[in-house]
Structure formats: structure tokens, C-alpha cells
Amino acid sequence: MKANEANFGDSISSILIVGGGSAGWLTAGILAARYGKTMSITLVESPDVKIIGVGEGTWPTMKSTLKEMGISETDFFRECDASFKHGAKFAKWVNGDETDYYYHPLMLPQDFTKINLAPFWLKSNGDRSFSESVCFQEALCERALAPKTVTMPEYNSAANYAYHLNAGKFTKFLTDHCTEKLNVEHKLATISEVLKSEDGGIRCVKTTDGQQLSADLFVDCTGMASLLLGKTLGVEFIDKNDSLFIDRALAAQKPYESEEEPILPYTVSTAQKAGWIWDIGLTSRRGIGYVYSSNHSSEEEAEEALADYIGPSFKELSVKKISIRSGHREIFWKQNCVAIGLSAGFLEPLEASALMLIEISAKFVRDQLPETRKTMPIIARRFNKAMTYHWERIIDFLKLHYVLSKRDDTDFWIDNRCSSTIPESLAELLELWKSHTPYRQDFSHKEEVFPAASYQYVLYGMGFRTEISNRSVECTDEAYRAAVAENERMISKAVELLPDNRQLLQKINRYGMSAL
Amino acid sequence: MNSGGIERLSKTEHRNVHINVDYLKQPEAATHVVPVLISELLSVTANYPTFLIKDSETGEFLLAALLGFTENENLFISQDGSWRSTHVPLTIARKPFHLSQDCLDVYIDMGNPWVNFESGQRLFSDNGEYMPFMDNMLAMLERITSGVGETKSFVKTLLDHGLVKPVSLDLTFEDTKSRNLQGLYNIDHEKLTSLSHEDLAGLHRLGILEGAFMVLHSLEKMKSLVFLKDKLNRNFAEVTR
Ligand SMILES: Cc1cc2nc3c(=O)[nH]c(=O)nc-3n(C[C@H](O)[C@H](O)[C@H](O)COP(=O)(O)OP(=O)(O)OC[C@H]3O[C@@H](n4cnc5c(N)ncnc54)[C@H](O)[C@@H]3O)c2cc1C
Numbered sequence: 001m002k003a004n005e006a007n008f009g010d011s012i013s014s015i016l017i018v019g020g021g022s023a024g025w026l027t028a029g030i031l032a033a034r035y036g037k038t039m040s041i042t043l044v045e046s047p048d049v050k051i052i053g054v055g056e057g058t059w060p061t062m063k064s065t066l067k068e069m070g071i072s073e074t075d076f077f078r079e080c081d082a083s084f085k086h087g088a089k090f091a092k093w094v095n096g097d098e099t100d101y102y103y104h105p106l107m108l109p110q111d112f113t114k115i116n117l118a119p120f121w122l123k124s125n126g127d128r129s130f131s132e133s134v135c136f137q138e139a140l141c142e143r144a145l146a147p148k149t150v151t152m153p154e155y156n157s158a159a160n161y162a163y164h165l166n167a168g169k170f171t172k173f174l175t176d177h178c179t180e181k182l183n184v185e186h187k188l189a190t191i192s193e194v195l196k197s198e199d200g201g202i203r204c205v206k207t208t209d210g211q212q213l214s215a216d217l218f219v220d221c222t223g224m225a226s227l228l229l230g231k232t233l234g235v236e237f238i239d240k241n242d243s244l245f246i247d248r249a250l251a252a253q254k255p256y257e258s259e260e261e262p263i264l265p266y267t268v269s270t271a272q273k274a275g276w277i278w279d280i281g282l283t284s285r286r287g288i289g290y291v292y293s294s295n296h297s298s299e300e301e302a303e304e305a306l307a308d309y310i311g312p313s314f315k316e317l318s319v320k321k322i323s324i325r326s327g328h329r330e331i332f333w334k335q336n337c338v339a340i341g342l343s344a345g346f347l348e349p350l351e352a353s354a355l356m357l358i359e360i361s362a363k364f365v366r367d368q369l370p371e372t373r374k375t376m377p378i379i380a381r382r383f384n385k386a387m388t389y390h391w392e393r394i395i396d397f398l399k400l401h402y403v404l405s406k407r408d409d410t411d412f413w414i415d416n417r418c419s420s421t422i423p424e425s426l427a428e429l430l431e432l433w434k435s436h437t438p439y440r441q442d443f444s445h446k447e448e449v450f451p452a453a454s455y456q457y458v459l460y461g462m463g464f465r466t467e468i469s470n471r472s473v474e475c476t477d478e479a480y481r482a483a484v485a486e487n488e489r490m491i492s493k494a495v496e497l498l499p500d501n502r503q504l505l506q507k508i509n510r511y512g513m514s515a516l
Numbered sequence: 517m518n519s520g521g522i523e524r525l526s527k528t529e530h531r532n533v534h535i536n537v538d539y540l541k542q543p544e545a546a547t548h549v550v551p552v553l554i555s556e557l558l559s560v561t562a563n564y565p566t567f568l569i570k571d572s573e574t575g576e577f578l579l580a581a582l583l584g585f586t587e588n589e590n591l592f593i594s595q596d597g598s599w600r601s602t603h604v605p606l607t608i609a610r611k612p613f614h615l616s617q618d619c620l621d622v623y624i625d626m627g628n629p630w631v632n633f634e635s636g637q638r639l640f641s642d643n644g645e646y647m648p649f650m651d652n653m654l655a656m657l658e659r660i661t662s663g664v665g666e667t668k669s670f671v672k673t674l675l676d677h678g679l680v681k682p683v684s685l686d687l688t689f690e691d692t693k694s695r696n697l698q699g700l701y702n703i704d705h706e707k708l709t710s711l712s713h714e715d716l717a718g719l720h721r722l723g724i725l726e727g728a729f730m731v732l733h734s735l736e737k738m739k740s741l742v743f744l745k746d747k748l749n750r751n752f753a754e755v756t757r
Contacts (some may be wrong), residue, residue, distance in 0.1 A: 150575035151699070511574040516680060516701065 010372045012216040013039055018191060018205060018228060019221030020045025022055055022167060023341020023358045025174035027219055029069040030362040032182035035369070041183070044205070044213060046190040051171060052223055052342065054251050054322065056280045056287050057085065057267045057352035058162045060106055063155050065359045071177055073154035074512040079173045081166040081284040083505055084147050084265045086137045086159060088351070092271040094462050096407050102129060102461030103266070104351075105137035106160045108453045110483045110490075118437035118456050119468045120480035130460035134483070136490040144262040146504035149497060154513045158494060162352075164267070164280045164287075187213070191222075194232040201335030202228055216373070219365070220339040224346070229329060229339035237345070240327040243399050243421050245296065245412065246275050246348040249322040250306050251289035254313060263502040269350060271405070272305050273297060274412040278349065279309075283505050291324075291348055296412035324348070328391045333380035336373070338365060345391060350401060353394050353449065360449070361387065390449050396426040397450045397458075403430065404462040433459060437466050520626025525613070527644040530624060535612070535649070536636030538597035541629045542611055545593060548584035550605045553663035554670045557727055559603035561734035565741055568671065568680055568701040568731075577671050577680065577701065579731070581605055582741060585687070585695055591744050600744075606660050615657045622657065673724050677715065679704050685738070690746040703732045 015031060017024050020043055028043045035041060066076055076082055087105035094100045109117050117134050132138045137159055140147065148157035178184040189207035197203035204214035205228075220228035229235050241247060256263075268279040275292030290306040297305075299321075307314040328345025332338060340361045346354065364383055370376040402416035403426070415421065422430075429442065436442075438455040459466075499507075523529065539545045549569055552560045557579075560566055564581035571578050583590045592600045612628030615621065624631070637649040646654070674680050681704040685697040708728060711719070719725040 149572075151570040151572060152575075507574060511576050513575055514570070514577065514675070516675075516682060 010374065012370050012372060012376070014215040015039060015041045015217045015219060016205070016213055016215035017041070017043040017219040017221055018045075019043075019223060019341070019343070020171065020175065020186075021051035021221060021223055021341060022171055022174075022355060023223075023343070024219075024221035025171050025178060026065065026355070026358050027221060027340050027362040027365070028178045028184045029174055029182060030065065030359070031366050031369075032178055032184045033069045034366050036183035040185070040215075042185040042187060042213070042215070043178070044187040044189055044191070044207070047188045048190055049223075049225075051168070052322070053167050053320070054249070054287070054289065055167050055349070055354055056165055056282070057088075057278070057349070057355075058165065059352060059356040059359075060160050060162045061356050061359050062163055063161075065363075067155050069177065070181060072515065074508060076165075076173065077283075077505070077508050077513075080163075080169045081282040083164040083263050083282050084501060085162040085164050086141050086147060086266050088267045088269055089141060090269050090271070090401070090461065092407075093269075093276075093401060093405055094407070096271065096409060102457075103131045103138045103141060104454065104457045104461065105131055105135045105141070106162060107135050107137050108451070109134035109456065110487045112453055115479055115483065116437060116439045117480060117483055118439075118460060118466070120477065121460065122437070122466055122468050124480075131457055134487060136487055136494050139491045140494060140498060141264075141266045143495060144264055144501050145495065145498040146265060146501040147498070148504070149499060150504060150507050150511070150513070152513075154515050158498060161265075164282050166282055166284065187211075191227060194228055196232060197335075199335060200233070202232065202337045216336065217370075217376075218337045220337055220343045221341045223342040224325070226329070226339060226343040228337050229332070229334060229343060233334050233337060235334055235339075236330045237325070238327050238330055239325065240347065240395055241325070243395060243423055244326040244348055245293035245416065246291045246326065247324055248294045248299070248302065249289055249291045249320075249324060250299075250302055251287070251320045251322065252306065252310065252314070252317045254286045254288050254310055254317060256285065261502075262500070263505060265501040267352065270309065271407065272309075273410045274302065274305075276350065277306065277309050283502075283509070293412055296410065296415070331380075331384045332361070332387045333383045335380075336376065338380070338383065340365075344387070347391075347394055347398060350398050351394070351450075356449065357387075357390060357394070360390065360447075389445060392423070392425065393443075393445075393449055396423055396429070397454065399423060399426055400430075400455070400458055401462070404459065404464055406463075429455075433464070433466055435467055435469070437468075520631075522623050522625050525622040525624045525639075527640050531640050531644070532633050533624070533639050534632050534634060534636040535630050535639070536632055537630060539590075539593040539599055539608075540595075540597040542608065543629070544611065545608050546588045546590055548586060548589045549580045549582055551578045551607055552581045552605050552667075553607075553660060554579065554667040554727055555659045555663035556603070556606050557730050560605060561730040561737070563601045563603050563737065564605075564734065565737040566731050566734040567683070568674075569699060570701075577675060579667055579671060582700075582738075585697065585741075585745060591741065591748060606656055606663070610653065610656050610660060613653055613657060615661050619658065619661050622654065670724055670727055673719070673722065674703065674728065677707075677711070677719070679707050679728065681707075687738070687742055689742060689749070691749060702735065703728050705732055708732075 017028050024043055032041045087103055089101055089103050091101040121130055121133055140159060147159035147161040179186045189209055189211060191205045192208045193206040195203040202218045204212050206212050218228055263281045270277045274297030275290060277290045280287040288310055290302050292302045324346055326347055329339060332344045341358050368379050370379045403422055405413055407413035438452040440452060442452055560581050566581050568577045569580045583592050594600050612625040612630055614623050638647050639650045641647055680701050683700050683702045686694060688694045
């Protein structure tokens with residue numbers, strides 16, 4: 001090999017992101033915050049192909065994502081109608097009764113890194129729910145309190161939080177930030193053709209207005225079209241519809257009844273006959289939608305269910321209809337093309353994991369950006385391995401909600417528990433958890449998207465029973481009682497300290513938050 | 517006696533009103549921090565450690581003087597109700613008056629405990645003219661009104677230049693109790709001195725540089741405040757012994 005072979009023409013110095021939805025702009029921001037000054041980063045999006053325009057619930061990861069991009073959280077709140085999210089409330093998932101609900105809060109159970117409280121909670125047979133006994137966030141949700149006070153600096157809080165945001169405004173906000181502050185070049189053009197290179201990668205993309213754009217690395221953020229990775233490079237789509245049945249969405253936006261209506265600081269997911277309805281509160285409106293299985297419900301029935309949920313004002317709202325396909329690409333990075341966002345795949349939004357996966361993917365690309373084309377295949381392989389693992393764990397976790405349900409009012413729920421629809425990996429975990437509570441050692445990855453704590457919240461929130469033998473209990477009853485008492489203390493402290501969510505959001509809009 | 521509310525001051529209605537200045541009886545003086553204005557900054561920083569703090573209602577930064585160490589502890593009020601220092605911060609000294617938004621009208625809070633009809637300072641002479649006490653008061657009110665905007669822009673300029681930083685103070689008292697003070701912000705001296713010549717000149721022209729150094733140097737007054745607290749504690753110990 002010649003000495004200079006590895007440097008010249010081989011180094012990675014330009015990135016072209018194709019697509020300007022949440023995936024495109026998040027990727028642009030994440031990459032440009034690191035490389036905006038040293039690499040050429042361009043985003044091209046079609047002025048004609050609309051973004052999907054849903055996807056308004058996030059994970060707490062979004063805080064660091066925005067912060068690392070140098071975004072003022074106040075600007076973000078103001079311009080994206082953003083609100084706080086403590087977690088999710090699942091209603092009617094177990095048996096469909098009016099009183100049937102549980103929370104999956106964002107914070108770990110009290111002292112989780114030191115002790116596993118689940119066995120004690122199971123043994124105590126108390127009348128308080130698992131999440132209420134071990135985490136103070138449920139109390140904040142029930143009272144519609146914000147996770148922080150107005151004097152706390154941006155991105156700081158008393159309780160961990162994520163956001164609800166207006167998807168359309170969010171991409172616009174990121175566009176401005178990326179182009180004005182982070183040196184991202186923005187092109188409006190529709191790709192008409194993608195040309196392959198001899199080695200089976202992407203050579204360039206051609207636009208309808210006659211431009212030819214090339215780069216060392218292409219990021220496919222073209223949404224469900226998956227124009228580069230799927231269509232051009234022919235990477236197959238692995239359908240997961242046999243485990244996760246949901247394939248349709250009806251989305252609407254409902255104004256608040258009044259200036260006093262609480263802005264709920266959590267996502268509500270209410271189970272229906274053939275799926276579930278999301279309810280996401282922003283400062284300006286609620287986003288409400290029904291995702292359902294077209295094998296188990298007609299569009300009319302689905303619309304009726306949504307109308308029922310929304311109430312009389314439904315007549316005045318416009319409803320957006322979206323077809324979705326559960327599943328993901330066989331690989332996500334091939335040659336010099338990596339897919340991020342809907343182009344990589346999609347799973348029902350029950351745990352709002354899509355934006356989080358976009359963040360994780362873009363951060364992986366940022367942290368392990370190949371120096372040269374030579375190392376690219378190695379990094380692509382690692383990326384594919386890591387992402388496949390994440391997709392599989394997300395599928396397991398989503399399916400868990402259905403498997404644990406006891407609803408038998410419709411085939412949708414009954415079919416969901418059919419063993420042939422349950423991934424083996426999940427079936428194995430469920431077998432394990434009959435006699436063990438999920439804890440640290442159950443998962444292999446350093447960065448699990450759903451930690452054992454999340455499994456605990458869902459399992460015990462939905463009434464799963466783990467038979468606890470005396471042997472499996474690691475610590476003393478005193479430690480458990482101390483942790484529960486500490487949680488009690490946190491609840492009373494937090495309830496006293498924290499303001500009403502709507503009130504705080506109004507103050508943020510009016511006075512802003514300080515970075516200090 | 518004083519059940520009244522806010523009233524527009526008039527020489528006929530309020531001819532017999534007296535103001536009895538007694539800081540023990542002024543609820544708003546029972547505080548360990550008091551917002552101060554740029555227009556009184558020299559007197560304030562010569563008397564009190566001065567910081568930036570966050571308004572608990574809005575989260576916005578304010579310029580404030582420290583008067584004590586715990587919630588509602590004002591070490592500057594003597595047992596006889598007088599003020600222990602030469603400068604009473606304007607927002608306390610102006611009690612119970614304020615000006616209308618347009619500065620044309622004076623308002624009095626008839627519910628304020630200082631308002632009475634027997635003792636203290638009169639507002640009007642027998643022939644309806646302002647007494648010197650009231651002339652002083654009016655001058656003070658005008659200083660406050662003009663000072664509010666100026667103070668806001670002072671604080672904003674400091675923030676915009678990244679010159680504010682949180683401070684954590686560990687204080688030790690004679691009775692060996694130590695205390696950590698939270699929620700206080702000060703000028704970042706290092707940043708201030710490393711500003712470019714243009715920036716420094718700009719801040720100087722706006723009068724902000726001078727103010728920033730006053731605030732910075734007032735930290736020395738922290739010692740006096742600890743000294744005062746120790747002394748009062750000692751006196752208290754002697755009395756109770
Ligand atoms: C019903 C529903 C609810 C959801 N809820 C959540 C949620 O709560 N939380 C969450 O995290 N996620 C959620 N998601 C997922 C989330 O919406 C998406 O992951 C996210 O919006 C990313 O979309 P995207 O940018 O990949 O695709 P899109 O928004 O579809 O963007 C595609 C981009 O590609 C461009 N493009 C396409 N073709 C071309 C072409 N030929 N030439 C040039 N440009 C082109 C388009 O112009 C557009 O800019 C939800 C999804 C659905 C369907």
C-alpha cells in the first residue's frame with residue numbers, strides 16, 4: 001500500500017443529509033455542533049414532500065441533545081409550544097375499567113442503583129401502586145405540577161423531565177438554529193434520482209432542478225420513502241406487523257377549553273378496542289390521535305372512537321390519516337449511506353422512542369465518525385449491531401404492554417397475547433420474571449434504551465406477579481421501609497415546592513429562564 | 517385602625533396622616549434580602565454585601581443587598597425600631613408610598629402599619645403644603661421610578677456579557693455554627709478583567725463597569741455582616757445569661 005493512499009481523497013470531509021423532518025434536522029444539529037467548523041454539512045429537503053408532522057413526545061435525552069447544540073431552552077419552549085413531561089400514564093390497558101391506570105415515570109425508583117425495591121413491594125402487598133410507592137413523580141403528575149421552579153436554570157430541575165413539542169415548529173426552529181448558528185448549508189430541492197457508485201455505495205443525488213450533490217457520507221432522512229438506503233441500495237425492510245399490529249393513525253389537534261384547563265405534564269395513552277389513543281399537551285393545544293390495527297378496526301370505527309375521546313368539538317377538527325408499517329431495515333448503514341429516522345424504520349409511538357432513536361443514531365455517527373472510507377465498514381458494522389439490538393429491545397418492550405393486558409373485549413387484545421406473536425427474547429424474559437424481578441443483570445448493553453426500571457414500572461403497574469422466594473431478597477425490610485419513607489418525604493417536599501405546570505410555562509414564556 | 521387600601525394622595529383627604537417610621541413594624545423590612553437600584557448603588561455597596569439574586573416569582577435576576585443570613589432575618593433593625601446604618605434601601609425607605617406608572621400621581625397605602633393620625637412625620641403643613649419629609653419622599657420616589665429601568669438594563673448587560681456567576685459562600689460564625697449561602701450570584705471577576713478593550717470601554721461608557729466593581733467589592737462587606745451577627749449573638753447571650 002502506498003503511504004499516502006489512506007489520506008488523499010479518502011478522508012471523510014463532507015456530509016449530505018437528505019430530508020428535513022425531525023430526523024434530518026436533529027442529525028444536522030447533532031453533527032454540526034461538533035463538526036460545523038471543520039466539515040461541510042449540507043441538508044437538502046424537498047419543498048414539495050411534506051414532513052410527517054407528528055411525533056411530539058420525547059425522552060429526557062432531548063435535553064442534552066438541545067443543550068449540546070447550544071440551544072437556549074427558553075427559546076425552544078417559546079418557539080415550539082413546548083411543555084414538560086414526567087412520563088406516561090397508561091389508562092385502560094389492564095382491564096379497560098375507568099379506574100384502570102398506571103404510570104411509567106421517567107425517574108428511577110428510589111435508591112435504584114443501591115437496592116432493588118420490587119421484591120419488597122411485591123411482598124408488602126400494600127394498596128399503593130408500585131410507581132407511587134417508589135417514585136415521587138406520579139404525585140406530580142396527578143397534581144399537574146411542573147418538574148422545576150422558575151428560579152432554576154435552564155435544563156435544571158427537581159424532577160427529571162422530557163418534552164412535549166409541536167413537531168412542525170420544532171423542525172422550523174432547528175432549521176433556523178442549524179443554518180444561523182451551526183454552519184449547516186440548507187438546500188431546497190427534490191431528489192429525482194440517486195446514482196450508485198461502483199462499490200455499491202451512493203455516488204451522488206440529482207435534483208429536479210438539475211443539481212448534482214455528492215458527499216463522502218450520505219445520511220438518508222427521507223422518511224418512509226427511504227430513498228437512499230431502501231430504494232437505491234435495496235436494503236430490505238423487516239416487517240414486524242406480526243408482533244405489533246398497529247398500522248394506521250388518525251391524528252387531530254384540540255384547542256384547550258379555556259386558559260385554566262390544566263396542561264398535563266405527561267403523555268396519556270388510553271387503550272381502545274383496536275389500539276390506543278395518545279394525548280399530548282402542548283402550551284397551545286393538545287395533540288390527540290388514535291393508532292390502531294386495520295385488521296381489527298375499520299376507519300369509521302376508529303374515527304368514532306377518536307370522536308368519543310375528543311368530545312363534541314371533534315366535528316370542528318381536521319383529522320390527518322397516516323398509514324404506518326411496523327418494522328425496520330435489515331441494516332441501517334451500508335457503504336457510505338446511513339439511514340436515520342423513519343427511513344430506518346418505524347414502531348408504534350407507545351413509548352415515544354422514535355425521536356430518541358434518532359438522537360442515539362446521530363450521536364453514534366457523531367462520536368464514531370469514520371476518518372476515512374477505509375474504516376467506514378467497521379464502524380457501519382458496529383452501528384448496525386448496536387441499532388439492531390436497540391430495535392429488538394424496543395419491540396420487546398412495546399409488546400410487553402400488550403402481553404400483560406388482561407383485556408378480552410376484542411380480538412385485537414386476544415390476538416396480541418397469542419404466543420406466536422411474542423418475540424422469543426421477550427417470552428424468555430417473561431419466564432425469568434415469574435420468579436425474578438427485573439434488575440441490573442438482566443440486560444447486556446451499557447446503554448439500554450429501556451432499563452430494568454422501565455420493565456418494573458410496566459410489569460408491576462400492570463399487575464404482573466413475580467413469586468418472590470426468601471432467597472432472592474438482597475436486603476432488609478428496614479432498607480425498604482427507609483426508601484419508601486424517603487420517597488414519601490420527597491413527595492411532600494416536591495408538592496410544596498413545585499408550581500402548577502401551566503403557570504410555570506406561562507412564566508417561561510413571559511420572563512424566560514436563565515442559563516445560570 | 518388602618519383598614520384602608522391604596523389611595524391617591526390628596527392634601528385634603530390625607531391632611532392629618534402621620535407616618536411613624538418604625539422598622540420593627542414594617543413587614544416588608546423583615547427580610548434578609550432586599551432589591552436595590554443602580555441609582556443607590558454606591559450607598560448600598562458601602563453598607564451591604566450586594567449580589568444578584570433571582571426573583572422567586574419570575575426567575576429574573578435582580579440586584580439585591582443582603583441584610584441577614586436566614587429567611588426574614590434583618591440584622592439592621594435595632595430593638596428600638598431604628599435602622600442600624602446610614603442608608604436604608606430605597607424600596608424600604610419609600611414606605612408606604614409609590615408613584616403611578618406615569619409618575620404623575622402619588623399613592624399611599626393606608627393599610628401600612630406606619631400610617632396613623634397621631635404620631636410621627638406629618639405629610640402636609642397646616643396650609644396644605646408638603647412638609648420637608650414629603651419633599652424628600654417625592655425625590656426618593658422619582659429616583660426609584662427612573663432607577664428601575666436603569667437597573668434592569670444594568671443586570672441585562674452583565675448577563676449578556678456573561679459576567680454573572682453563581683457564588684457559594686461558606687461562612688463561619690463565632691458560635692462555630694457554619695452556614696452555606698445558596699442562590700447568590702456575583703460578578704465574574706476573571707471574565708470581567710479578560711474582556712476586550714472595546715467591550716471594557718463600552719461598559720465604562722454606559723457606567724456599568726463602575727457598578728460592576730462596586731458590586732464586586734461589596735463582598736468585603738460580608739465580613740461586617742458576619743461581625744454584626746456575631747455581635748448581636750453575643751449581646752443576646754449576655755442578656756439571657
Ligand atoms: C402517528 C405517529 C405518532 C408518532 N409519535 C411519536 C412520538 O410521540 N414520539 C416520537 O419520538 N416519535 C413519534 N413518531 C415518529 C416521528 O414522527 C418520526 O420519527 C419523526 O418525525 C422523524 O421523521 P423523519 O424526519 O424521519 O421523516 P419525515 O418527517 O417524513 O421527513 C422526511 C423528509 O424527507 C424529505 N424528502 C422525502 N423525499 C424526498 C425527495 N425525493 N427529495 C428531497 N427530500 C425528500 C421530505 O421533504 C422531508 O423533509 C410518531 C409517528 C407517527 C406516524
